Amino acid sequence: MEYEAVIGLETHVQLKTKSKMWCGCANEFGAPPNTNVCPVCLGLPGVLPVANEEGLRLTVLTGYLLNCSIPSFAKFDRKNYFYPDAPKNYQITQYDKPSTAHGFVDFEFAGGMSRVRITRAHLEEDVGKNFHFARNSGVDFNRAGVPLLEIVSEPDLTSSDMAYTYLNALKDILIYGGISDCDMEKGMVRCDVNVSVRPVGQKELGAKIEIKNMNSFSGVRRALDYEIPRQIAVVKAGGKLSQETRRWDDVGGITELMRSKEQAHDYRYFPEPDLMPFEPTAAWLEEVSRRVVELPLARKQRFMTAYGLPAPDAETFVNDVPLADYFEQVTATAKNPKAVANWVINNLRAKLTETGTPLAEVKIKPADLPDLVALVDGGKISSKIAQDVFAEMFATGEAPAAIVEKKGLAQVSDTGAIEKLCDEVIAANPKSAEDFRAGKGAALNFLKGQVMKLSKGKANPGLVGEILERKLQS
Amino acid sequence: MADTELDVKYVAHLARIALSPAEEAKLGAQLGNILGYIEKLRELDVSQVEPTAHAIPLINVMRPDEIRPSLPVEDALRNAPAQANGLFLVPKIVE
Numbered sequence: 001m002e003y004e005a006v007i008g009l010e011t012h013v014q015l016k017t018k019s020k021m022w023c024g025c026a027n028e029f030g031a032p033p034n035t036n037v038c039p040v041c042l043g044l045p046g047v048l049p050v051a052n053e054e055g056l057r058l059t060v061l062t063g064y065l066l067n068c069s070i071p072s073f074a075k076f077d078r079k080n081y082f083y084p085d086a087p088k089n090y091q092i093t094q095y096d097k098p099s100t101a102h103g104f105v106d107f108e109f110a111g112g113m114s115r116v117r118i119t120r121a122h123l124e125e126d127v128g129k130n131f132h133f134a135r136n137s138g139v140d141f142n143r144a145g146v147p148l149l150e151i152v153s154e155p156d157l158t159s160s161d162m163a164y165t166y167l168n169a170l171k172d173i174l175i176y177g178g179i180s181d182c183d184m185e186k187g188m189v190r191c192d193v194n195v196s197v198r199p200v201g202q203k204e205l206g207a208k209i210e211i212k213n214m215n216s217f218s219g220v221r222r223a224l225d226y227e228i229p230r231q232i233a234v235v236k237a238g239g240k241l242s243q244e245t246r247r248w249d250d251v252g253g254i255t256e257l258m259r260s261k262e263q264a265h266d267y268r269y270f271p272e273p274d275l276m277p278f279e280p281t282a283a284w285l286e287e288v289s290r291r292v293v294e295l296p297l298a299r300k301q302r303f304m305t306a307y308g309l310p311a312p313d314a315e316t317f318v319n320d321v322p323l324a325d326y327f328e329q330v331t332a333t334a335k336n337p338k339a340v341a342n343w344v345i346n347n348l349r350a351k352l353t354e355t356g357t358p359l360a361e362v363k364i365k366p367a368d369l370p371d372l373v374a375l376v377d378g379g380k381i382s383s384k385i386a387q388d389v390f391a392e393m394f395a396t397g398e399a400p401a402a403i404v405e406k407k408g409l410a411q412v413s414d415t416g417a418i419e420k421l422c423d424e425v426i427a428a429n430p431k432s433a434e435d436f437r438a439g440k441g442a443a444l445n446f447l448k449g450q451v452m453k454l455s456k457g458k459a460n461p462g463l464v465g466e467i468l469e470r471k472l473q474s
Numbered sequence: 475m476a477d478t479e480l481d482v483k484y485v486a487h488l489a490r491i492a493l494s495p496a497e498e499a500k501l502g503a504q505l506g507n508i509l510g511y512i513e514k515l516r517e518l519d520v521s522q523v524e525p526t527a528h529a530i531p532l533i534n535v536m537r538p539d540e541i542r543p544s545l546p547v548e549d550a551l552r553n554a555p556a557q558a559n560g561l562f563l564v565p566k567i568v569e
Contacts, residue, residue, distance in 0.1 A: 017539050018539050019539055019540060019541045019542070023542075024537075024540060024541055024542025025541070025542070026541045032560055033559065033561050034547050034550045034551060034560050034562070035544060035547050035550075035560070036544050037545055037550045038542075038545050038550075039545070042545075042550060050535060050537045051535065051537070052536070053536040053538060053539060054538075054539035056536065075527040082490055083567075084562075084564040084567055130567055132566070132567065135566060136563050136564060136565060137563070137564050137565070138558060138559070138561030138562065138563050138564070139561060139564060140560070140561055140562075141562070266488060268488070271527040275535070276530070276532045276533050276535040277527050277528060277533050278533065278534055279533045279534060280534075281534075284534075
């Protein structure tokens with residue numbers, strides 16, 4: 001019997017705010033332990049949390065970017081449990097009335113488009129960070145109270161590769177939208193994986209196994225590559241899986257049991273009495289919606305259709321937004337945007353790196369790159385000469401036509417002038433001329449090269465070829 | 475008194491409180507009384523009342539995203555039973 005995997009992901013993302021969610025402590029990575037803490041985030045008695053408006057804005061903005069609906073009423077709840085990194089003995093979260101729900105993420109996968117539905121993205125708070133020593137553990141609460149978004153997907157994923165691709169697509173969207181820096185090294189994104197297996201064609205889901213606290217996307221992929229075959233093997237051997245929580249051992253490359261359902265937590269959720277409900281007004285939502293940006297996939301598709309770019313070029317512009325903005329600015333007047341893209345991606349980018357010039361300080365004027373392309377396309381200069389003209393444009397900011405004029409670089413298409421050069425070269429290379437006449441086609445390329453050299457690269461190469469051939473055959 | 479079942483042992487475990495059998499019996503009775511009192515509310519007809527998460531009619535209480543000073547680390551750690559290198563020390567965490 002064939003089995004299939006059913007995977008859902010809960011992705012936790014730290015929001016990019018200046019201060020924490022309920023207090024004014026800095027939301028900052030890498031500060032000395034317990035220096036970004038105050039009575040509120042330490043859970044001292046008698047304090048009152050107040051919601052950070054930017055945290056709520058970024059939550060709703062995420063909802064828009066993930067095609068969610070934004071309920072007109074949201075509230076906060078307490079999730080009660082004891083753990084050393086939770087100073088209040090509860091986590092503030094959104095239980096039954098989240099700020100966003102029912103969305104989806106579209107992404108490219110396996111040569112086509114895939115869609116993963118988003119159950120909800122709700123706002124909660126991060127906990128402290130634990131350090132483990134030989135005899136005890138230490139806790140740093142700098143991270144406690146940092147706004148954390150939990151993005152819950154429907155179980156729409158079917159393989160480790162699909163999960164990996166979805167996570168990267170989600171990350172790109174969040175970075176694009178300015179929601180989070182998504183720096184994995186700094187623990188800004190963490191993932192819980194829910195995975196079960198079932199015979200292909202069966203409707204009911206198998207026992208759900210949760211793999212907790214994954215901190216890298218490649219780890220998620222590896223954990224699934226281990227866990228899916230493990231579950232299939234258990235079921236195939238006639239065994240029974242039961243709901244349990246497992247831990248991924250990255251070094252050993254295996255998952256191991258953390259707790260089974262019998263010891264499952266009882267969180268006793270109840271409404272957070274210290275925080276007021278949230279009912280966004282139309283004006284507030286309108287202000288947030290103005291921050292919606294074009295998503296990476298839409299951008300890629302637009303660059304491919306509007307400018308006729310091949311996928312790799314479009315992807316380059318998706319991954320380098322400032323360069324893409326520059327390209328869009330300069331190509332506004334271009335007849336041949338694809339050629340302009342080549343100049344931007346290959347030549348301009350190389351020059352920027354080589355000279356350490358920031359993009360904002362590029363001297364080339366917006367209309368000049370399309371003009372350069374037009375000079376090449378119109379046969380005015382050769383593409384080889386164009387390289388020199390480009391270097392000059394980059395160095396001085398002069399217009400390409402002016403450079404061609406000043407340096408006398410215009411391509412020579414004057415038949416008389418080229419004939420003269422061809423005669424000279426044939427006279428100087430009798431052996432090659434002989435070889436060509438004897439049927440060695442390669443000799444023509446050599447002669448052509450000599451003519452180009454003599455013309456300092458300015459002769460129209462097409463014409464040179466024609467004229468040489470005619471002369472040699474006569 | 476309403477008939478309210480309460481697993482005192484379980485609730486005590488959730489709250490991480492160790493109770494003697496005598497305390498269990500005493501607290502069980504007291505909690506039963508409280509729950510019985512809450513049961514009384516069931517007698518009210520609330521079908522016309524909108525559910526609420528809060529007794530105070532306030533919504534959208536927010537603050538601007540601005541950094542304010544945190545506590546000096548020595549103040550933050552003042553109540554710590556044990557500390558080292560700026561960290562709160564706790565019994566070894568095992569999952």
